[in-house]
Amino acid sequence: NSYFKIAVLPGDGIGPEVVSESIKVLDAVAEVFKCRFQYSYGLMGAEAIFTTGNPLPEETLKICKDSDAVLFGAIGDPVFDNNPEAKVRPEQGLLKLRKELGLYANIRPLKTYPSLIDKSPLKREIIEGTDIQIFRELVSGIYFGEKFTDPDGKYAYDVCKYSTEEIIPIAHMAFKEAEKRKKKLTLIDKANVLDTSRLWRKTCQKIASQYPDVQLDYIFVDNAAMQLVLNPKQFDVILTENMFGDIISDEASVIGGSIGLLPSASIGEENALFEPIHGSYPQAKGKGIANPVASILSTAMMLDYLDLPEAADKLRRAVEHAIENRYVTVDLNAEQHYSTSEVGSFIADYI
Amino acid sequence: NSYFKIAVLPGDGIGPEVVSESIKVLDAVAEVFKCRFQYSYGLMGAEAIFTTGNPLPEETLKICKDSDAVLFGAIGDPVFDNNPEAKVRPEQGLLKLRKELGLYANIRPLKTYPSLIDKSPLKREIIEGTDIQIFRELVSGIYFGEKFTDPDGKYAYDVCKYSTEEIIPIAHMAFKEAEKRKKKLTLIDKANVLDTSRLWRKTCQKIASQYPDVQLDYIFVDNAAMQLVLNPKQFDVILTENMFGDIISDEASVIGGSIGLLPSASIGEENALFEPIHGSYPQAKGKGIANPVASILSTAMMLDYLDLPEAADKLRRAVEHAIENRYVTVDLNAEQHYSTSEVGSFIADYI
Numbered sequence: 001n002s003y004f005k006i007a008v009l010p011g012d013g014i015g016p017e018v019v020s021e022s023i024k025v026l027d028a029v030a031e032v033f034k035c036r037f038q039y040s041y042g043l044m045g046a047e048a049i050f051t052t053g054n055p056l057p058e059e060t061l062k063i064c065k066d067s068d069a070v071l072f073g074a075i076g077d078p079v080f081d082n083n084p085e086a087k088v089r090p091e092q093g094l095l096k097l098r099k100e101l102g103l104y105a106n107i108r109p110l111k112t113y114p115s116l117i118d119k120s121p122l123k124r125e126i127i128e129g130t131d132i133q134i135f136r137e138l139v140s141g142i143y144f145g146e147k148f149t150d151p152d153g154k155y156a157y158d159v160c161k162y163s164t165e166e167i168i169p170i171a172h173m174a175f176k177e178a179e180k181r182k183k184k185l186t187l188i189d190k191a192n193v194l195d196t197s198r199l200w201r202k203t204c205q206k207i208a209s210q211y212p213d214v215q216l217d218y219i220f221v222d223n224a225a226m227q228l229v230l231n232p233k234q235f236d237v238i239l240t241e242n243m244f245g246d247i248i249s250d251e252a253s254v255i256g257g258s259i260g261l262l263p264s265a266s267i268g269e270e271n272a273l274f275e276p277i278h279g280s281y282p283q284a285k286g287k288g289i290a291n292p293v294a295s296i297l298s299t300a301m302m303l304d305y306l307d308l309p310e311a312a313d314k315l316r317r318a319v320e321h322a323i324e325n326r327y328v329t330v331d332l333n334a335e336q337h338y339s340t341s342e343v344g345s346f347i348a349d350y351i
Numbered sequence: 352n353s354y355f356k357i358a359v360l361p362g363d364g365i366g367p368e369v370v371s372e373s374i375k376v377l378d379a380v381a382e383v384f385k386c387r388f389q390y391s392y393g394l395m396g397a398e399a400i401f402t403t404g405n406p407l408p409e410e411t412l413k414i415c416k417d418s419d420a421v422l423f424g425a426i427g428d429p430v431f432d433n434n435p436e437a438k439v440r441p442e443q444g445l446l447k448l449r450k451e452l453g454l455y456a457n458i459r460p461l462k463t464y465p466s467l468i469d470k471s472p473l474k475r476e477i478i479e480g481t482d483i484q485i486f487r488e489l490v491s492g493i494y495f496g497e498k499f500t501d502p503d504g505k506y507a508y509d510v511c512k513y514s515t516e517e518i519i520p521i522a523h524m525a526f527k528e529a530e531k532r533k534k535k536l537t538l539i540d541k542a543n544v545l546d547t548s549r550l551w552r553k554t555c556q557k558i559a560s561q562y563p564d565v566q567l568d569y570i571f572v573d574n575a576a577m578q579l580v581l582n583p584k585q586f587d588v589i590l591t592e593n594m595f596g597d598i599i600s601d602e603a604s605v606i607g608g609s610i611g612l613l614p615s616a617s618i619g620e621e622n623a624l625f626e627p628i629h630g631s632y633p634q635a636k637g638k639g640i641a642n643p644v645a646s647i648l649s650t651a652m653m654l655d656y657l658d659l660p661e662a663a664d665k666l667r668r669a670v671e672h673a674i675e676n677r678y679v680t681v682d683l684n685a686e687q688h689y690s691t692s693e694v695g696s697f698i699a700d701y702i
């Protein structure tokens with residue numbers, strides 16, 4: 001196959017700026033690797049609320065369902081964050097999209113770049129050589145369980161629910177990845193307190209027998225939050241539920257000192273979405289200073305998913321080339337830096 | 352008042368070793384400050400399960416309810432951790448004790464010691480001067496909500512529920528502390544996803560009008576997990592719900608490089624419990640290498656609670672004296688170090 005339908009959702013904040021660099025790079029890939037990407041743009045998030053009143057318009061959902069893959073920018077706007085009364089919020093669009101597309105596995109690779117280690121808040125000896133792959137369940141748990149606020153505002157609840165059917169697919173995915181890597185899988189949970197966590201443990205324990213080469217470890221989420229800072233190198237593949245994954249993967253994303261570089265993939269049976277993990281970063285919007293690399297590396301994950309591994313590799317090499325040559329945005333080098341679009345062009349040219 | 356009934360629960364792992372140093376120090380305090388502490392010992396945790404089958408025997412609960420304050424060591428044993436089928440677990444004892452004593456506020460002060468900053472996994476410039484006080488709600492939320500595992504093991508759920516009545520007292524406590532400090536309170540939640548988090552925001556927003564000097568900020572828990580590593584100095588007083596507090600306060604505890612020094616207080620209307628936050632550390636059990644300082648500083652928090660502020664200050668100065676003179680356990684100085692009991696005696700002697 002050499003023709004792909006890509007849904008493009010630039011979203012909020014710096015989303016549009018970084019996504020347009022991904023498109024630039026994809027165009028270069030198309031030329032070199034003789035394939036075609038057809039882009040369909042959709043509104044989502046705060047932008048979509050402002051223009052349509054809906055954070056995920058039907059039209060956008062349709063474009064995504066019809067696509068081979070979704071390229072997404074970022075979501076979120078301060079206008080909504082500080083208003084607990086807001087009935088419609090940008091995040092609802094993203095949560096609904098994940099659910100509708102069945103994107104049950106959020107995958108975040110976390111690597112350190114030798115030339116950037118000194119940007120980390122952690123000491124070099126702690127962080128050097130860290131290479132983690134996080135699998136976060138994305139369409140269940142407390143995010144999607146029943147929610148209720150009593151009309152008098154006296155109490156509220158959120159239900160965290162999991163079925164074995166929701167755990168099994170992502171567990172297999174994580175075990176398979178562990179087999180390809182150092183054969184070490186760590187399940188993060190709170191099994192000393194939560195029934196759902198014990199269900200995760202039992203389910204993973206059962207599945208483990210199908211992967212005799214992989215060593216399955218367990219760690220409580222509070223301890224995991226400590227160990228990630230104390231000794232991140234002890235982790236290889238991490239598997240966890242939705243809320244713990246949200247917290248732990250964000251914590252993990254900053255230890256390398258380069259959140260502007262980190263991509264993610266959200267995978268389902270029939271759809272997939274690729275987005276940088278840095279979020280909408282509203283303060284930087286429109287200034288041309290956003291780092292496009294996380295979005296571009298998310299595009300590389302998309303190319304792998306579309307079964308274009310050579311194109312994906314080429315793209316990753318292009319990014320490494322830019323970083324090694326210090327052709328980077330201001331977040332990575334305050335002294336000499338280039339704009340979002342200059343970095344995107346440099347990477348596209350290399351391809 | 353100069354006569355106090357102290358319930359002493361050494362618990363599991365290194366608990367007994369560190370608690371006995373606290374007693375040594377308390378005895379010195381009693382002598383110097385002309386007061387009397389009467390100790391009643393109780394079993395709790397894995398130790399209690401092994402001898403009575405119950406992680407919190409009735410007898411222990413009674414001793415605690417009758418006391419002016421509870422000194423607690425640590426809980427947890429690897430025998431139970433890796434067995435999701437275990438019906439009785441040590442942690443149940445601690446959770447039940449918190450609930451029965453109504454210990455709704457877990458307070459963790461987090462300071463850096465200049466002479467120990469280089470032990471931190473974070474760089475000196477990131478961590479230097481960090482001084483945070485965390486207030487974690489301790490007797491509600493997903494820890495104590497309804498739990499269910501279906502008999503066929505196909506699904507499970509845990510309910511996170513909060514009422515405004517549960518939020519208000521700890522919120523006032525945190526606001527009051529903020530007034531005494533830098534007048535900055537940060538609520539950590541996930542209000543973009545959870546109804547309970549929005550209840551927390553609304554409730555705190557309302558209370559804020561009674562503390563016009565205090566600036567109330569909000570931060571999402573995933574972002575908080577990042578910011579604690581990127582720039583811990585931005586925080587002063589933190590307020591959060593039970594599960595987020597568990598994760599965030601443990602993460603925060605390692606950034607200073609001295610988890611062996613960190614105390615905690617769990618406060619209710621009529622009871623209070625004091626414990627080091629390092630946990631049972633079973634690998635170190637019986638070796639005489641455990642750092643008693645966290646337990647001793649928890650004792651200082653107890654002295655404050657018992658309205659003996661001079662004794663508490665003296666004790667804190669004694670600890671600082673030991674640290675400045677490098678009279679410390681192996682975790683703080685690998686080259687020249689002293690045993691648990693030597694450090695305890697050094698501190699007691701200074702008093």
Ligand SMILES: CC(C)[C@H](C(=O)O)[C@@H](O)C(=O)O
Nearest residue numbers: 075076091094246543544573
């Ligand atoms: C925007 C928000 C709802 C989302 C989440 O919590 O899942 C984000 O933090 C993420 O991790 O993708």
Ligand SMILES: CC(C)[C@H](C(=O)O)[C@@H](O)C(=O)O
Nearest residue numbers: 192193222426427442445597
């Ligand atoms: C032992 C465990 C149940 C407990 C908790 O999660 O509250 C501990 O981690 C703590 O933070 O005191």
